[in-house]
Amino acid sequence: MRAVRLHEHGDADVLQVEEIDRPEPADDELLVEVAAAGINPVDTYFRDGSYEPVDVPFTPGVDVAGTVAVTGEAVEDFAEGDRVYGTGIGNGGFQGSYAEYATIPTDRVVHLPDGADLTEAGGAGVAAVTAWRALIDHADLDPAEYCLVHGGSGGVGHAAVQIAAAVSARVITTASEEYHDELADYGAETVLDYGRDDLVDAVREAADGGVDAVLDHRLDDYLQFDADVAATGARVVGIGENSTDPGFTNDGAARSKDVSYQFMSMFNTPDLRVPLRGAAHLMDTGDLSIDVARSYDLEEAAEAQRAVMEDSFLGKLVIEP
Template sequence: MRAVRYHDCGEVNVLRVEDCERPEPAHDEVLVEMRAASINPIDAILREQGAPRLPKTTGSDIAGVVAAAGADVDNHEEGDRVFATGLHVGRFGGGSFADFAVVPTDLLAPLPDGVDFEEGAAVALVGVTVWRAMVHHAHLEPGATAFIHGGNGGVGHVAVGFAAALGATPVATARPEYHDAVRGLGAAAVIDYTRDDLTEAAVEATGGADLVLDALPGTYFDTDVAVAGFGGDVSVLAGDEATLSDVPAARSKELDIHMMSMSNLATHPDAPDIGPILDRLGRLVAEDRLEVVIDRTYPLEDAAQAHRAIMEESFLGKIVLTP
């Protein structure tokens, strides 16, 4: 089979499409024939900085058909449509950018009829991220207000639609060329993030947000605290540059700040199960309550282009690969 792998960390030129042996599922795994995979920034970051196990097949999200099941698997069988995420974490040398991938049963869920493989792959990691931020951590409720950075991005566009599906009011940031599209996903207001008065505009639009979702805390952490209302939640995908200079402001508002790491979602014993979250996300997409936007699709052989685009280009939604 083909797999997109790297043996050393570095730029996109370390990626190679290689012929590999088809893996065999362990007793608690299934073998998935890939019909679609999607790229996330973590895939490029691992490729640049080095994965724990090398060589590494890149890719975290997959949607496809079960080709074989392990001896102890009784809830999935050959021919089932499924989607999964978490293949980027350190416990795996394999990833989703391959003709076949082995996936533990706790990381996948049935893909509902009517949901395309491309949609399933695109929503997997970003959807679980949004679910953990909004439901698991912040307990977002109908009528609440959510302020979302980067409403056109992979996480951001799903967050806008998911908040609206929950009955909350999403307010997002985005470049002006994406404003109409982000409003179409459910945003009540969209703010140009390049504005000098971004913080003031966000406070005015939200009235003090019940939840702030931030994938760029190194840039906006203090803004997040200023925009959040009293007793609000700030969920950040914590980066190495994340610093909070105005601790008194966060304390005075009694904010709950959630520092998230999606790289522990398949390894930490206290992390919520991924399968049930994926199952709920799949149903939301199937019921047309959550839209997943696919900006473009590349063939597997052009995985390097996807790696370059995810870090260097601006676009709406997700980038997907197909066999």
């Protein structure tokens, strides 16, 4: 089969397509014929070595959707031909999905309902599981609460807008102007340009004084901002940052309102199948669309990884081998 591999950490050019043997699934694994593999920022961290070094040769790709080709000997709940999607491979512990076939343990994969599209599902894993875990598990978002999603046009962001809307939260999000209409269609009540000077006031005004929950993917930019726009008792969930030293300029804004901060990694999800099934159901009912902005061949993996870090797009990038 053809697979993208790296033999040393480095920039995107270390990614090369090679002809290798098709892997055999372990007893508790599926071999999946890959229909689509989402491109995530985290794939680039495993590639460049900024996360735990991976054993080489290594195939990146945390997300996968496709059709079961072979089941491991102990597998009972899946059969050849089943449509599935999953996440949590391509992380050093497991080879990834930028390939014609990928193996995935059965505790990281679920069936895909008929109404859900395989290509969209290939881009859904990290984005939807992270958004679900942040808003449903950590922020415990309730109907009619105000939920601020920073960067609603991103992979995680656009899933978060829709998941928050699906639980009838009142969604405020930020994005570049060109994506405002689509984010309103996805259920955002208020969409604001993140570049505007009066963003704190605009968020507060949209939220009748303060937001109840925040999904923050740039803590170095917004840690203080989150406290400033919070309602009393707000929950802020941090998933990322551009530099690793976010800080407060006035922690009193958070303290005086009993604001809770929770930082998280999707990889710590106790059972990935729970949010995967939740997102699958929402894709089936049409309440969650994964917007596939661009699709790449295996040979374009380096370009796809550059684009995910440098380009602006709505939704997700995927590889379709």
